[in-house]
Amino acid sequence: MTKGIHRLPCAAIAALGFFALSQVARAEPGVTDTEIRIGMWTPLSGPVALLGQSARDAVRLWAKEINDKGGIHGRKINFIFYDDAGSPQEAQAAIRRLIDQDQVFMLISGSVSGSTLPVRQIITREKVPFVSSISSNINLMKPFSRYIFRIYGNEDVQAYNILDWMINSEKVQRPAILYNSNDYGVGGFQIYQERLKTEHQVASVAAERYNPGDQDFTAQLLRIKAANPDGLLVYAFAQEAGIIVRQAKEFGLTAKLFGGGGTATPLLQRGAGPAAIGFTAVLVVPEIPESSTHPAVVEYRDKLKAALYPDGFPPGRPSEYDTAAYAAAKITQATLEKVGHNLTREAFVDALETTKNFDTGMTFAISYSKDNHEGTTETQIVRVSPDLKWQTVARIGGR
DSSP states (O other): OOOOOOOOOHHHHHHHHHHHHHHHHHTSTTBOSSEEEEEEEEOSSSTTHHHHHHHHHHHHHHHHHHHHTTOBTTBEEEEEEEEOTTOHHHHHHHHHIIIIISOOSEEEEOOOHHHHGGGHHHHHHTTOOEEESSOOOGGGGSSOOTTEEESSOOHHHHHHHHHHIIIIISOOSSEEEEEESSHHHHHHHHHHHHHIIIIIOOOOSEEEEEOTTOOOOHHHHHHHHHTOOSEEEEESOHHHHHHHHHHHHHTTOOSEEEEOGGGOSHHHHHHHGGGGTTOEEEESSSSOTTTOOOHHHHHHHHHHHHHHOTTOOOTTOSOHHHHHHHHHHHHHHHHHHHHOSSOOHHHHHHHHTTOOSBOOSSSSOBOOBTTBOBOOOEEEEEEEOTTSOEEEEEEEEOO
């Protein structure tokens, strides 16, 4: 028996076509009619856990706010995060899980540079939008990736601005540097060398390095002291920088002390004590998170305390990594709202590239274009006052 061929009415064919198209739309990774999956890998344990915990809490708080209001275009945020402990190997495992298993729509915040640079190729190859709020390494954007965006000034901007401040404003003529041997510290050292030579024609009198986790900086500081600098740049994260500053004062180092962007958190004063007074650093956000009276920062602190820390903040919180990640979440929200219900990764990137002067009050105004995904070049200079609080000295940089 031969089976007959049954022809469908035109209306039925149109309906099937519409159904097929809707199925394709729903197949966009990480997007359903009811949710958007957003992923994060970040250090929640280990020596730089402050950075990841700050970023995770900020995005978690934002996701709750969105979901309590019913979501974005009817879709709630499903926030998925993993601890990479600052390890490149753990970061790669986390990224593969987020993309392959969890099938997230996009990535947010990320990890320290050493655990972000090794996965940038995967992110770009898989065409997953990524709004970065921790890594400042210039190589995050080299080569340029359509899918990676940064919230605050990169390491070049940070190092240029603090060095220019040291030489031009503080009149340092015999600079020295003590830097971490990780990607962050080595990057800062390379810029330090290049900037002094090409921009200021000033020679460095000493350059010393240490390994992450070191607690005793005696040898490095004594060699630096012997070189008789009038300014020392500490390119480290705040916890280690605090110990360095305290030991420098104990050894009688009289040079002015300066820090890169990783030093400007309350953890510096916790480690240095009164020795921190006068320490000057570059900060990548316009408001000092622990003490700012800006309404946006005050509101964030109040919400964070009520939601996650009713008994008081842990040491070093909130930090600039809180406010940067929260700004990353807010710009993500604005872009998702702009794209509308027909959400795709490509549409999200297209919309994000049209961002101009986006200002949350938490970071400097952010702008992107099709060939520039560095959100800003602006920073501020801050200094530890006699009451051991950070205070703003000046804003420098900007497009």
